[in-house]
Amino acid sequence: MVSHSGLITVMTRAVRKAAPRLRRDFGEVEQLQVSKKGPADFVSMADKRAETTLIEELRNARPDWAILSEEVGEIEGDPTKPRWVIDPLDGTSNFLHGIPHFAISIAVEDRKPNGTTEISHGLVYQPLTDESFWAEKGRGAWLHDRRLRVSGRKYLDEALIGTGLPHFGRGDVPAWSRIYGAIGPEVSGIRRNGAASLDLAWVAAGRFDGFWEDDLDIWDSAAGVLLVKEAGGFVSDYRGQDRMFDRREYLAANSELHSKLHKLLAGALR
Numbered sequence: 001m002v003s004h005s006g007l008i009t010v011m012t013r014a015v016r017k018a019a020p021r022l023r024r025d026f027g028e029v030e031q032l033q034v035s036k037k038g039p040a041d042f043v044s045m046a047d048k049r050a051e052t053t054l055i056e057e058l059r060n061a062r063p064d065w066a067i068l069s070e071e072v073g074e075i076e077g078d079p080t081k082p083r084w085v086i087d088p089l090d091g092t093s094n095f096l097h098g099i100p101h102f103a104i105s106i107a108v109e110d111r112k113p114n115g116t117t118e119i120s121h122g123l124v125y126q127p128l129t130d131e132s133f134w135a136e137k138g139r140g141a142w143l144h145d146r147r148l149r150v151s152g153r154k155y156l157d158e159a160l161i162g163t164g165l166p167h168f169g170r171g172d173v174p175a176w177s178r179i180y181g182a183i184g185p186e187v188s189g190i191r192r193n194g195a196a197s198l199d200l201a202w203v204a205a206g207r208f209d210g211f212w213e214d215d216l217d218i219w220d221s222a223a224g225v226l227l228v229k230e231a232g233g234f235v236s237d238y239r240g241q242d243r244m245f246d247r248r249e250y251l252a253a254n255s256e257l258h259s260k261l262h263k264l265l266a267g268a269l270r
Contacts, residue, residue, distance in 0.1 A: 004142075007108055008134050011123040014057035015104045018050040018088065019127035022104075025049075026128070029098050043089075043096045047071060050104065051088035058084050058106075068109075070219050082120070083109045087219040091195030100128045105197040107222035122223030124201040133201040133227055141204045141230035150233035150254045151206040156186045159257055162199040164213035165192050171215050175269060179212065182268035183261065196250075200224025203252045204231035210253035210261050214238070218245050225250070234258040238265055 025046035051071045058067065066077030067084045077083065084106065089095060091102030108121040123134040133148070135141040141148040153159055161183065166173045184190055191208070193199060196216050202208045204227035225235050225244060236242060237249040240262050244250050253261055 010061040011106045015125040018053040047089040085222045090197040094194045103198045105223045119226045122226035124197045135227045135230040141227045148204045148231040150231045151209040154256045159187045159209035160189045162208040162211040178268040182264040196220045197224045204228045212251045214249040228252045
């Protein structure tokens with residue numbers, strides 16, 4: 001057994017408490033597809049129920065920590081203590097349409113002495129496959145008890161790349177199209193799976209060789225970014241800098257592919 005900190009234990013306990021109800025709710029979605037309004041309302045309730053369970057578990061363990069969550073926003077805590085960053089259901093559209101690809105994401109955001117913050121712990125949990133991707137800063141990234149490493153591929157024509165697509169109310173279609181026009185012809189394939197936290201976890205696990213997406217909130221990406229970094233990969237914004245969360249831009253890959261992908265991406269946005 002791989003040893004990990006008490007925080008990973010707390011996070012694991014929280015996701016496993018929320019997961020059974022999410023699995024049951026997912027099983028009910030197919031029965032609701034006859035109604036236009038029914039599935040969306042049902043999934044919204046499922047999302048909020050999972051969030052309530054997660055918040056209760058995390059507050060029980062660390063009652064003075066703040067929480068940032070997709071649905072309720074900011075819950076105040078001791079400003080000198082870390083903050084939980086949670087997404088109770090990443091991949092809501094997949095869930096809504098009965099597509100079995102979604103996750104719970106939890107991260108710990110530490111405040112450094114100079115006032116900046118960093119992600120120190122992260123967990124992405126897929127309730128249907130029971131895959132628990134977790135990482136601690138300086139201690140590596142793991143899938144259960146197996147150490148994760150990013151892909152070792154060096155050439156774009158061998159690389160399978162994940163991305164997110166602009167959709168109703170989100171994203172810059174012309175900019176995405178230019179990036180796709182630059183990257184798509186150079187790689188072996190592009191995939192859009194619909195859950196950014198899992199996309200980043202899959203980069204950490206070597207399933208994807210790279211990933212790009214923008215307009216992501218920190219709860220979508222915080223745990224996944226740490227997973228990629230701790231698996232030996234690189235994550236930057238579109239300018240190649242370490243301001244992903246500020247700019248809401250993410251480019252992730254191993255070192256060689258990151259450099260090549262960034263060159264294509266930056267050229268497309270010039």
